[in-house]
Amino acid sequence: MRSQDSAPIAAALQAYREEGVLRLHMPGHKGRPLSLPDLASLDATEVPGLDDLHDASGPIAEAQRLCADLYGARESFFLVGGSTAGIVALVLANSEPGRPVIVPRHAHRSILSGLVLSGARPVWVEPLYDPATDLVLGVPADRYRQALEEEPGATAVWAVAPTYQGVAPDLTAVAALVEARGLPLLVDEAHGAHFPFDDRLPRPALAQGAAAVVQSAHKTLAALTQTAWLHIGSDHVDRERLRGALRLVQSSSPSYVLMASLDLARQHLAGEGKTLLARAVDTALNLRAALSGHGSAPWLAVPAPVGEIAIQLDPTKLWLDVGTLGLTGPEADRRLRRLGVQVEMAGPRHLLAMLTLADGEGEALRLLTALKDLSRSAAADHSSAPVQRKNGGAGLWLAGESAVRPQPELTPREALFQRHQSVSLEAAAGRVAAESLVPYPPGVPLVMPGERLTEDVLAWVREALEAGVRFQGAADPSLQRILVLA
Ligand SMILES: Cc1ncc(COP(=O)(O)O)c(C=O)c1O
Structure with a gap:
C-alpha cells in the first residue's frame, strides 16, 4: 500500500513554485494573482442567485453579455472545458453525419474529436509550410475555393488562426468565399483571445467575417487553465443547436471558480x-x-x-x-x-x-x-555545431503535400468504432489506419483514421523515421507498429 500522507500533484506544483523560474509558458497569468482572488470562496454551485451556465438568465448571462460587448460579438458563451469543448460543440452544431466539412489539415485534434462524435466527413485543405522556420502558415484562399467547388454539400468551413506559434493568416478572402455560399466560417482562435486589444497584434477573426470563434482565455489572458469562450459573429450559426451541443459536451456542474475567472479576466482586460x-x-x-x-x-x-x-x-x-x-x-x-x-x-x-x-x-x-x-x-561545448535540418522537416512534408496523401475509405468516426489491431509497419500496407500519424514538425497529420496506408505512404513514414522525425500521439511512438482496422 502506498502512503496516503502524500499529495504528489500539489507537492510537484509547490516545488515548481519554489524553484522560482521565469515562466514563459501558459497560463497567461504566469502564477501571479492579477485578476484572481481567493479561489475557495468562489467555489459554489447553482443555488438561488448564482444562475446556471446551461440555462443562464442571471449573473452568468450578464457576464456573458459583458464579454460579448467587449469582443463585439452577437453573443458569447463561457466554456469550462477549454477551447476543446467549444470546438467540439461548434463541430456538432454545424455538421451532419456523412456530410462534408472543410477542415485545414493542421487542425487541432479537438476538431478531429468533433468529427468523430458527429460522423461528418472531413474534406482536408492543405496549409502552406515554411521549411526555413518549421512554421505552418495557413491555407491559401484558392485551396478553400477549390474545396468549396468540389464539395457543394459542405455544411461548414474551419480555419486555424493563429497557430500555436502565433502565425495568423489573413482570413478576409476566405470569409468572403464562405459567406457567398451562405456557410459558417468557424475559427479556432484558441491562441488569439488578446488580439482585439492592441493594434500591433494580428486582426481578430471576428473582425474579418468569422461566423464563430473559440478562444482559450487561459492561454493568453489572466484566467485559470481550462477557461475559454466562444463568440458568435453572424447568423450562420444556429445558436439553439449550439446551446444543445454545449450541454452535451460540458459538465453538468460547471466550475464557478472557472466561470468567475472568465468574468474577472474580462473585467481585467477591459481595464x-x-x-x-x-x-x-x-x-x-x-x-x-x-x-x-x-x-x-x-x-x-x-x-x-x-x-x-x-x-x-x-x-x-x-x-x-x-x-x-x-x-x-x-x-x-x-x-x-x-x-x-x-x-x-x-x-x-x-x-x-x-x-x-x-x-x-x-x-x-x-x-x-x-x-x-x-x-x-x-x-x-566543442561538440556543438549547427543542427542540420533533417530532410524530415521540410522536404518530406512537401513531398507529402504533393504526392502521397492517402485516400480516405471511412470517416474518422467509422474508423474509430471498428475493431482495431496492431501490425508491423511492413504489414500495414494496404490496410486502413485506425489512428493518425502526425510527423512533428509541422504537426500536420500525414495519415488520419480511416485512410488507406499505401506503399508510398509507408515508404514516406520509413524515410521520415530514418531522418529522425518524431511522430506525435501514435499508440507506438516509434512506429514499429501501427494501429489498423482488423
Ligand atoms: C490551435 C489550438 N486549438 C485548440 C486548442 C485547445 O485549447 P484548450 O487547451 O483550451 O482546450 C489548442 C491547445 O493547445 C490549440 O493549440
Missing part, C-alpha cells in the same frame, strides 16, 4: 489588463529587435513572405532558432530550465517562449541574459 498588454507588446517588440540578426544568442525565426498567403505574426510569441547554436530544441529547453527559465514548448530545433500581460522589461531582461548564457554554454 488594467489592456495597459499591461500594451506593455507586453512593447516588451516583445524590443526583445524581437534584440534577437534579430546577431549571432550571439538564438535567432528569432520569422517566415519570409510568400505570395499565396498574407500572414501576420503575434509579436508576443518568440520562436527561437536554437539550431544556430548547435543545440536541439529539447536540449536547449533543458539547459534553459537549469538557467531558471521555462519555455512553452520545444520543437526539433526551436523553442517557443511567450510573453503575456503578466510580463514586462524585467522578464525580458531575464530571458535575454539566460539566452546569452545558453549561447555561451553551447559555444563552450
Whole structure:
C-alpha cells in the first residue's frame, strides 16, 4: 500500500513554485494573482442567485453579455472545458453525419474529436509550410475555393488562426468565399483571445467575417487553465443547436471558480489588463529587435513572405532558432530550465517562449541574459555545431503535400468504432489506419483514421523515421507498429 500522507500533484506544483523560474509558458497569468482572488470562496454551485451556465438568465448571462460587448460579438458563451469543448460543440452544431466539412489539415485534434462524435466527413485543405522556420502558415484562399467547388454539400468551413506559434493568416478572402455560399466560417482562435486589444497584434477573426470563434482565455489572458469562450459573429450559426451541443459536451456542474475567472479576466482586460498588454507588446517588440540578426544568442525565426498567403505574426510569441547554436530544441529547453527559465514548448530545433500581460522589461531582461548564457554554454561545448535540418522537416512534408496523401475509405468516426489491431509497419500496407500519424514538425497529420496506408505512404513514414522525425500521439511512438482496422 502506498502512503496516503502524500499529495504528489500539489507537492510537484509547490516545488515548481519554489524553484522560482521565469515562466514563459501558459497560463497567461504566469502564477501571479492579477485578476484572481481567493479561489475557495468562489467555489459554489447553482443555488438561488448564482444562475446556471446551461440555462443562464442571471449573473452568468450578464457576464456573458459583458464579454460579448467587449469582443463585439452577437453573443458569447463561457466554456469550462477549454477551447476543446467549444470546438467540439461548434463541430456538432454545424455538421451532419456523412456530410462534408472543410477542415485545414493542421487542425487541432479537438476538431478531429468533433468529427468523430458527429460522423461528418472531413474534406482536408492543405496549409502552406515554411521549411526555413518549421512554421505552418495557413491555407491559401484558392485551396478553400477549390474545396468549396468540389464539395457543394459542405455544411461548414474551419480555419486555424493563429497557430500555436502565433502565425495568423489573413482570413478576409476566405470569409468572403464562405459567406457567398451562405456557410459558417468557424475559427479556432484558441491562441488569439488578446488580439482585439492592441493594434500591433494580428486582426481578430471576428473582425474579418468569422461566423464563430473559440478562444482559450487561459492561454493568453489572466484566467485559470481550462477557461475559454466562444463568440458568435453572424447568423450562420444556429445558436439553439449550439446551446444543445454545449450541454452535451460540458459538465453538468460547471466550475464557478472557472466561470468567475472568465468574468474577472474580462473585467481585467477591459481595464488594467489592456495597459499591461500594451506593455507586453512593447516588451516583445524590443526583445524581437534584440534577437534579430546577431549571432550571439538564438535567432528569432520569422517566415519570409510568400505570395499565396498574407500572414501576420503575434509579436508576443518568440520562436527561437536554437539550431544556430548547435543545440536541439529539447536540449536547449533543458539547459534553459537549469538557467531558471521555462519555455512553452520545444520543437526539433526551436523553442517557443511567450510573453503575456503578466510580463514586462524585467522578464525580458531575464530571458535575454539566460539566452546569452545558453549561447555561451553551447559555444563552450566543442561538440556543438549547427543542427542540420533533417530532410524530415521540410522536404518530406512537401513531398507529402504533393504526392502521397492517402485516400480516405471511412470517416474518422467509422474508423474509430471498428475493431482495431496492431501490425508491423511492413504489414500495414494496404490496410486502413485506425489512428493518425502526425510527423512533428509541422504537426500536420500525414495519415488520419480511416485512410488507406499505401506503399508510398509507408515508404514516406520509413524515410521520415530514418531522418529522425518524431511522430506525435501514435499508440507506438516509434512506429514499429501501427494501429489498423482488423
Ligand atoms: C490551435 C489550438 N486549438 C485548440 C486548442 C485547445 O485549447 P484548450 O487547451 O483550451 O482546450 C489548442 C491547445 O493547445 C490549440 O493549440
